[in-house]
Amino acid sequence: MKEKSAPPELVFEVLGRMQDAGVLEHVVLVGSWVMHFYRAGVAGFGSLGPVRSTDMDLMIPTPPRFVKTVSLVELVKDLGFIVQRSRSGFMKLIHSEMDMDFLVPERGRGSDEPYRVEGLGITAQPIRYADLLIENAIRVKDGGLAVRVPEPARFGLHKLIISQRRRGMDKAAKDLRQAIEVLSVLSKQPAWGRAKDLCGAMPKGWRALARKALEGSDSPDLLRSLFAR
Amino acid sequence: MRIRANPVRGVLREELANAIRKLASFERASRAQPRGSLVEKRIRGRSFFYLAYREGGKVRFEYKGKLKPEEVARFQEAKKLRARYRGILADLRHQIAYLKKALHERKVGAA
Numbered sequence: 001m002k003e004k005s006a007p008p009e010l011v012f013e014v015l016g017r018m019q020d021a022g023v024l025e026h027v028v029l030v031g032s033w034v035m036h037f038y039r040a041g042v043a044g045f046g047s048l049g050p051v052r053s054t055d056m057d058l059m060i061p062t063p064p065r066f067v068k069t070v071s072l073v074e075l076v077k078d079l080g081f082i083v084q085r086s087r088s089g090f091m092k093l094i095h096s097e098m099d100m101d102f103l104v105p106e107r108g109r110g111s112d113e114p115y116r117v118e119g120l121g122i123t124a125q126p127i128r129y130a131d132l133l134i135e136n137a138i139r140v141k142d143g144g145l146a147v148r149v150p151e152p153a154r155f156g157l158h159k160l161i162i163s164q165r166r167r168g169m170d171k172a173a174k175d176l177r178q179a180i181e182v183l184s185v186l187s188k189q190p191a192w193g194r195a196k197d198l199c200g201a202m203p204k205g206w207r208a209l210a211r212k213a214l215e216g217s218d219s220p221d222l223l224r225s226l227f228a229r
Numbered sequence: 230m231r232i233r234a235n236p237v238r239g240v241l242r243e244e245l246a247n248a249i250r251k252l253a254s255f256e257r258a259s260r261a262q263p264r265g266s267l268v269e270k271r272i273r274g275r276s277f278f279y280l281a282y283r284e285g286g287k288v289r290f291e292y293k294g295k296l297k298p299e300e301v302a303r304f305q306e307a308k309k310l311r312a313r314y315r316g317i318l319a320d321l322r323h324q325i326a327y328l329k330k331a332l333h334e335r336k337v338g339a340a
Contacts, residue, residue: 056246058327078306078309080310080313080314080316081314082254082255082258084250084251084254093252094320095317095321096251096255096316096317096321096324097320164340168239168243169239170239170240
């Protein structure tokens with residue numbers, strides 16, 4: 001079955017409005033749409049496959065550093081987005097063709113209460129392993145946008161870890177596929193040493209999850225190279 | 230014989246549940262918008278407004294009188310949003326119909 005995808009023009013319109021409002025530089029795009037920006041703006045990643053996702057995930061580093069306050073809901077309302085709240089109080093903006101999810105790094109176990117981001121007028125969901133993902137985020141330019149995305153090595157390692165924590169088999173498989181795709185490209189570049197250093201510096205439990213993910217895949221070369229002593 | 234869960238069906242079911250949830254949210258959002266369109270009438274150089282809407286198959290005109298520009302803008306914005314939501318609701322209904330069709334189970338024992 002072909003996976004659905006949000007129309008790129010809608011994704012770009014939303015990000016463009018955030019850029020014009022001066023808030024895009026204070027968030028990090030995470031999730032599958034990152035692959036689009038790697039392909040478009042990071043050397044060596046032109047061979048990545050097209051993005052297939054109806055979700056756009058935005059991570060807000062905490063504490064948020066917005067210079068001005070913008071209502072994200074108002075910013076995209078005329079495009080047809082409306083607010084949907086989960087029972088736990090998390091908020092997302094939904095549309096027939098895409099959803100926007102808002103995330104923040106979890107600060108300690110159990111701090112999973114909705115996090116109010118005044119600068120955007122939203123509540124975000126705390127998630128684990130987020131610091132690994134957003135530290136040293138890079139800025140990628142494409143189509144008039146300058147979008148902050150995770151370093152490819154961090155993105156790949158993070159996807160390996162969360163592929164082992166997913167409840168849904170299909171999402172886990174998608175995470176693993178994307179991790180392998182990004183890490184395979186990276187393994188042919190000088191930056192691979194950085195990926196190995198990052199992997200080596202991860203907590204033991206995280207390394208075990210990443211290793212387990214690769215052991216269950218058909219990428220023995222990546223497994224050997226990443227976990228070589 | 231034990232039937233193994235089909236992961237594709239799982240994805241489709243999840244998508245269907247999501248589309249149904251979205252449809253309910255957009256129906257609520259659409260109902261929350263003020264109904265009708267503003268009709269402007271100029272009498273001796275002054276603008277007066279009526280709110281035109283359908284009720285029981287008839288078009289009704291509700292007198293609104295003079296309105297401030299921001300009130301006029303609010304009605305115009307609501308009209309645009311209702312049109313946007315109509316398109317989105319149509320998309321969602323289409324998605325739901327497609328997913329239901331894709332999930333339709335073959336009858337056991339059918340040739």
